[in-house]
Amino acid sequence: MHYSNSRKFIRGDIKEMLKMKILLTMILSISLTGIGVIFADEPEFTIWVPDEMLPNEIYHGVLISESKKSANVDASIVTNNEEVIEIISKAIKIDKENQHGIFEFKTKGVGDATIFAIQGDQLLEREIKVVHSAKLPYALDLILPSEVINIQSNKDEQTGYVFLLNNFENPVLAVEPTLISLTSNGEITLPQNSIMIEPGKHYEKFTFQIRGEGGEITATAANLKPDDEEVSSSQTEKIELKLAVAPDPIPTDSSGELYYWLERNGKPFLAPHDLRIKLSIDDTTKLSFESTVRGTTILTANADVDAILSADDTEVITRTEVQLQQDAKRSVFLDKGVHYGKIKVWTTADSSGMSISGLAESIDSDVEEKISIAEVINVESESSNSDVTTKTKVFAFPNPAYDFVDIIISSESGNGPVIEPDDEEVTVFTDSKLITESPKSKILMDENYAIITARVVDLGDAEIFAERNDAESDRIEIEVEEKFVNDPKLEIQPLPALYGIEQELFLITSSHDIITTDPTSQNEGTLLSVTTKPYFEFESIAENESIITVRGTIENLSEDSEESPEIFVASNAETVTEKLEVHNSNRKTIITMAPETVYPDELFPFVTHIGDLEKNPIQKEELKFSSNGYLEINEGLGWLNGTEEIKVVFFDENSVPESTQIEIKGGEKNKSKSPTSSENSVPTRTIFTYDVEVENGEGSGQFPEGEEITISAEPIIDDFIIIKKQLVGWENLPNTDSSFIIEIEEDIKTRPIYQYDFTLLLLTVAPAIGIVSVVTVKKQLKKKTNKKIKNFDDDVDIDELFD
Secondary structure, three states: HHHHHHHHHHHHHHHHHHHHHHHHHHHHHHHHHHHHHHHOOOEEEEEEEEEOOOOOOOEEEEEEOOOOOOOEEEEEEEEEEOOOOOOHHHHHEOOOOOEEEEEEEEEEEOOOEEEEEEOOOOEEEEHHHHHHOOOOOOOEEEEOOOOOEOOOOOOOOOOEEEEEEEOOOEOOOOOEEEEEEEEEEEEEOOOEEEEOOOOOEEEEEEEEEEEEEEEEEEEEEEEEEEEEEEEEEEEOOOOEEEEEEEEEEEEEEEEEEEEEEEEEEEEEEEOOOOOOEEEOOOOOOEEEEEEHHHHEEEEEOOOOOHHHHOOOOOEEEOOOHHHHHHHEEEEEEEEOOOOEEEEEHHHHHOOOOEEEEEEEEEEOOOOOOOOEEEEEEEEOEEOOOOOOEEEEEHHHHHHHOOEEEEEEEEEEEOOOEEOOOOOEEEEEOOOOOEOOOOOOOOOOOOOOEEEEEEEEEEOOEEEEEEEOEEEEEEOOEEEEEEOOOOOOEEEEHHHHOOOOOOOOEEEEEEEEOOOOOOOOOOOEEEEEEEEOOOOOOOOEEEEEOEEEEEEEEOOOOOOOOOOOOOOEEEEOEEEEEEOOOEEEOOEEEEEEEEEEEEOOOOEEEEEEEEEOOOOOEEOOOEEEEOOOOEEEEEEEEEEOOOOOEEEEEEEEEEEEEEEEEEEEEEOOOOOOOOOOOHHHOOOOOOOEEEEEEOOOOEEEEEEEOOEEEEEEEOOOEEEEOOOOEEEEEEEEEEEOOEEEEEEEOOOOOEEEEEEEEEEEHHHHHOOHHHHHHOOOOOOOOOOOOOOOOOOOOOOOOOHHHHO
């Protein structure tokens, strides 16, 4: 029993011991697991690199640990585009006491790339862009006056331009002679195949000729992006020759008027040069340009003599074939800019139908657009009589009318056209679109019609009717149209402009019409008024009849870089406006790039660029700066010591100061000095800004150390009528001139010192008592000579740097 109980006790004890062992093992396991989790925690990192850089430069990036580390950390830096950047520091180490790891890389080609930082199982990346410098040419910009060229202008040559643009599409000056090659296809001829843009210029002009429907021009140059432009002819619609006769039908034994004019696209067309129109009648035994055939019977070799001789009251004449051919043809001329013309035709006693053909062609073979068109019309004649007129007929040509129109009034009875036995008065009535010099005329004895010419004063459908002996005609309508134009809009073509440089600024084009800006010009054309806002001096140059170049210098814009000159071009029909984009290559902006958050006493990248007004980078630059904290910057690396936040103002000549803020994490470490060069340190750089106060003069302001400014005041001032004061010196400054240049090295407070000048008084009155000027000299401010970075004076507000 005892033995048994004893064994039971032992077994129970063992069980308890086993349970305790298992429990301790579990606790230990959990504890060790927890400790393992704690020690397995790794710090999180962020990567920073400049997001826009210039090629062939060394830049820095930084890998920042956002938490404390128990050991040193190694990381690798790689890129996905070695044609754009080359990684110099492929492996970096961050000591456990530090938070920053600086790496270097070199920019090579232009383009986009990604920089990766690999630390353990963490992968960080940053997108970057490498761009061309804004001061270097990158592409060509080929500019033609218009996509549609008026080939009917007087001059055969058109003008084109090739501009140099940087990577940001702004005009830029050539830094070396730039040879531009020009090529063309289609119906375009280039008198020269190359032009040269000289250093200091940003464009060059060239000429070209266009024939037919046009083609394409291409400009190329070494290492520059080429450009090409298509250009077409404005005159592609068919030109038509129109013929018409009045009266219709033409009475026999009488005459009629044959009208000829040109149309294009259904509108009156004014030929740009003189035309010859060859007219021909198919049967001159019935109709002729020779008046001697009026009312006769033509006897030819093939005529039936017996039939002719039996005719009553008919004059018989004989014509050879050669004479008939001469009678059937006439050449008439349509002068440049003239709308229509007319010629008389005569009828014989025969009343059968016939036809008239016309051929219009350019006289000069060298004109821009050769015209050669033909037209054929059928002409009817009707036997005339001497009855009493019972009806008045009215015709009007040309139709459509442009500047003038002929109104033809004829007599008719129930038996056909009437040849008047006596003069008959006729009256024409028109609406307000037409004005006649006199509405009355006479149909002369032995004639059938009269002509009254009316002047066009308005557009639209014009109504006309006439009467004689209280007999009204039917009312007719004719169209009054504007002359043919192809796209009748004026156009302003801006050219890339640089501030302060005389150049061609913009083109005024019309693809259809003659334009001029000279009110004294005797040439026919549309007078334009050109104004600018804000106003600047310019001159207008006529490239040809449809293109005007405006040349000038834009140099009176305000300091607001967003202000663009506005151009107004007005004609009697329309006003067009356009804004010019002006690029100021002299004024610069400051571009700074740095991490938003860094840790004190550790190096970090600080990139400073000079850029153009659109903040496009031009070059890397060591800029002057002022700060409200302890900051050092050298060769793209910064170092600071402080807490919470630091504000830095960067400035340089001819640039607008820029402010940036950097947050400092981790508190102030209070090291007595910045790291030495062996400790990855950078040299100290101290820049100050000084106040200049000029009382009763010019030159006050706030300026960076080393800048040269002008201080000035009036050299002579009036006190009394004949007593004047002359400037003899300056308070606190060793200068006696009324205007001088001084380099800023300290705060300055000064005023001009004047002394009475009695010269005029002594010439007019007795010597007077001299007056001694009292000069109060204030103590000169102590010059700051400490070359280490110091905080601003408490009285100086960092925001005042922007005033």
